[in-house]
Amino acid sequence: MTRVLGIETSCDETSVAVLDGAGDDVHLRSLVILSQDVHRVFGGVVPELASRAHLTAIEPVLRRALAEAEAELASIDVVAGTAGPGLVGALLVGVSFGKALAYALGRPLVGVHHMEGHLFATSLEHRDAVPPFTALLVSGGHTLLIDVEAWGRYRLLGRTRDDAAGEAFDKVAKLLGLPYPGGPFLERLARDGARGSLRFARPMLRRDQRPGDADYFDVSFSGLKTAVLNELREPSPTAPSRSPADVALAFQDALVETLVEKTARAVEQFSRARVVLGGGVAGNGALVAGMRERMASLGAHVYAPSGRLATDNAGMIARAGLHHFEAGHRAGLDLNAYASLPLPGQIA
Ligand code: KG4
Ligand code: ZN
Numbered sequence: 001m002t003r004v005l006g007i008e009t010s011c012d013e014t015s016v017a018v019l020d021g022a023g024d025d026v027h028l029r030s031l032v033i034l035s036q037d038v039h040r041v042f043g044g045v046v047p048e049l050a051s052r053a054h055l056t057a058i059e060p061v062l063r064r065a066l067a068e069a070e071a072e073l074a075s076i077d078v079v080a081g082t083a084g085p086g087l088v089g090a091l092l093v094g095v096s097f098g099k100a101l102a103y104a105l106g107r108p109l110v111g112v113h114h115m116e117g118h119l120f121a122t123s124l125e126h127r128d129a130v131p132p133f134t135a136l137l138v139s140g141g142h143t144l145l146i147d148v149e150a151w152g153r154y155r156l157l158g159r160t161r162d163d164a165a166g167e168a169f170d171k172v173a174k175l176l177g178l179p180y181p182g183g184p185f186l187e188r189l190a191r192d193g194a195r196g197s198l199r200f201a202r203p204m205l206r207r208d209q210r211p212g213d214a215d216y217f218d219v220s221f222s223g224l225k226t227a228v229l230n231e232l233r234e235p236s237p238t239a240p241s242r243s244p245a246d247v248a249l250a251f252q253d254a255l256v257e258t259l260v261e262k263t264a265r266a267v268e269q270f271s272r273a274r275v276v277l278g279g280g281v282a283g284n285g286a287l288v289a290g291m292r293e294r295m296a297s298l299g300a301h302v303y304a305p306s307g308r309l310a311t312d313n314a315g316m317i318a319r320a321g322l323h324h325f326e327a328g329h330r331a332g333l334d335l336n337a338y339a340s341l342p343l344p345g346q347i348a
Contacts (some may be wrong), residue, residue: 001021001081001101002078004078004080004318006316006317007058007082007094009086009090009093011120012032012045012053013311015031015313017032019056021109028124028319029071030071031314032068032212032314033314038053046179047087047090049050050087051090054090055093064218067279076101079201080321081099082095082317083112084113085114085340095111108325110321115137116343118139118317119137121315129303130151131221133274134266134275135266135278136149139277140164144158146343150277158289160218161219165280168225170182171225172186172225176189176232176244181280182281183281186252190248197236198238205261217265221230257290275300275302278305279321283310
């Protein structure tokens with residue numbers, strides 16, 4: 001049994017977690033997530049403010065995580081921190097803090113890739129959300145479709161060519177005059193929408209695409225965002241009386257169907273029986289429901305994380321850190337923070 005302290009500061013959540021485990025037998029003893037509200041008034045994350053907020057929050061968040069886990073600092077076996085990708089200034093707070101802790105405690109340090117963390121998040125709540133599975137990671141900064149053969153063996157199948165799924169939600173929400181971050185607000189608005197004459201084209205989804213085509217698994221959402229913008233400027237003649245809620249629903253439908261169909265292609269190609277969702281957009285009820293319905297027809301089960309584990313959190317970083325620790329990986333005290341970082345463990 002190894003006790004891991006996880007630290008996550010890549011964007012606007014200061015988070016620390018304590019996790020005990022061996023292999024897939026893990027127990028999340030505590031998870032503290034402090035969301036930085038300061039960015040709301042600016043309508044987006046302000047990097048300099050994020051770094052400063054992490055700096056003041058990180059120690060109290062650590063104390064709280066230890067208290068909730070009823071764990072002494074000395075009982076920590078490994079320190080795992082997000083090293084990238086993310087905002088460099090924000091990451092540096094967690095990386096520096098983790099390095100100092102590891103050094104002071106005389107314990108090993110492990111650097112974790114933020115998106116690999118998201119791959120592990122759902123397994124903290126669902127024992128069966130373990131490899132092999134098809135993963136769809138949808139957050140504010142990333143959209144990744146990955147075949148996970150085993151922990152640490154990742155086939156990167158598709159990604160977004162432009163906007164990430166969460167980014168598309170946030171931008172369209174802004175066009176609709178909704179607060180930031182817009183994803184959850186847009187989902188709420190779409191509930192009042194009616195399906196009818198308004199329909200947006202499914203981006204990069206055509207029946208004639210074949211495995212091996214460059215766009216078979218990739219997605220693109222900037223055209224969809226422009227279609228929404230055009231619709232708001234000048235309502236289409238087919239739907240003259242459509243409401244903002246109808247537009248929100250038509251946008252969400254197009255985005256969800258695109259993600260669901262791309263995921264279905266991956267499930268079929270690799271004959272997977274499990275689909276694991278991750279990232280903030282995995283908290284979208286329409287995406288989860290649409291995915292469940294489509295995957296049932298392929299005989300695959302869908303695992304979605306709860307809101308706390310869908311969003312950025314240190315529990316998933318501790319879990320990914322445990323995997324790397326057990327694989328013998330160690331970071332030196334020269335560990336740095338990286339704005340962009342290739343996903344580790346990629347296979348062809
Ligand atoms: O993973 P995450 O918490 O942070 C990043 O690493 O980016 O994802 C945040 C993104 C935001 O774009 C937010 O609008 C979106 O996830 N999001 C949602 C929902 N909840 C969060 N998008 C659509 N529907 C939701 N219910
Ligand atoms: Zn994230």
